[in-house]
Each structure stands twice: as C-alpha cells, then as structure tokens.
Amino acid sequence: MDIELVDEEIIQQMIADTSAEVIPMLIDHYLEESQARLKVLDDAFQAQDVSVIEFESHTLGSSSLALGNRELSNLARKIEHMCADGKGEDALQCHHDLLDIANRSLAALEQRKTLGFVD
Template sequence: MDIELVDEAIIQQMIEDTDSEVMPMLIDHYIEETRHRTDLLDQAFTDKDFEVIKFESHTLGSTSLALGNRVLSSLARKIEHLCVTEQLETVLTYHQELLQVVKHSIEALQHRKEMGFS
C-alpha cells in the first residue's frame, strides 16, 4: 500500500484539532462521500458534462486535502483548472487516471485508519 498518498502531517494536525477517537468516523465519512463524488464524476466524464466535472473536482480537491490525500487533491484541482480554462478535450484524458488515484487514495487512507490514531 502506498502510504505516501496520505500526508501524515495533515493527519496529525487533524488529531490535534479534533480528537484521535473521531478520526475513524471522519475517514469513513470522507470515503463514503468520495465514492459518491467519484460515481458522479465517472458519469459526468462519460456524458462530457464539464460543469459537473468542474464542480465535483473542486469539491473532491478540497475534501481530499483536508484528510491528507494530496495526490488526489492535486489531480482534482488540475482537472478543475482544465475545466475553468476550457481545455475540455484534455479534461477527458484524465478520466481513468482519476478513477485509479481515487481507488488507491481510499485504500491508503483505509490502511492508515487500520494503524490507529493514538
């Protein structure tokens, strides 16, 4: 598992800002939301619905960074930027990469959760 997909400094800051006991719940909620957003994005890519891609990429970028998924956040922000600058054919080239990065990022975060937070 590529734990580099999860920024440990951000996880530690979240523990300081909240409580180690709430971290599993926060991660579970994030994973559920990310899977939902990924389904929306997958359909939007298929439909070439760039407004949905832009909105969901923006949201995914923000929520991913909040839980230390920097790689996913960066890719989502890149896709959002491409939508904003109307590089629409280029946006479509990131469809499968996004799905793979989401999958690996979720796996890495689940692995981090299994390690515990105390």
C-alpha cells in the first residue's frame, strides 16, 4: 500500500479542527463520493467531454486535498487547469494516470483509516 499518499499533517489538522471520532465517517463519505466522481470522470474522458472533466477534476481536487490525498489533488487540479487553459487534448492524455493515482490514493486512505485516530 502507498500510505505515503496520505498527508498525515492534514489528517492531524482535521482531528484538531473536528474530533478523532468523526474522521472515519468523513473518510467514508469522501471515499464513496470520490468513487462516484471517478465514474463520472471516466465516462467524461471516454466521451472527451472537457467541460465535465474540468468541473469534476476541480471538485475531486478540492475534496482530495481536504482529506489528505495531496498527490491526487495535485493531478486533478493540473487536469482542471489544462481544461481551463484550452489544453483539453493534454488533459485527455492524463486519463489513465488519474485513475491510477486515484485508486492508489483512495486505497491508501482506507488503509490509514484502519490505523485509527486519536485526539
């Protein structure tokens, strides 16, 4: 597993801002939402729908950073900016990289959740 795909500082900040007991629930919600968003993104990449890719990448990037999946967030934001800058063809080339890093990042966060959280 790629536990290094989870930014522990962000997790600790979330605990400080909320509480350790809500973190598993937040992670579960994020994982579920991200899986649905990745399905929409995969379909948009297949259809070469750059406007959907831009919107969904933006949302995935924001939520991923909030939950500590910094590398996934960075790639999603890169794709978002390519789309916004009229470089849709370049963004389309990132399809498989995005799915790969997303799957690894979500699995790493799921693994991190099994380690537990302490206030």
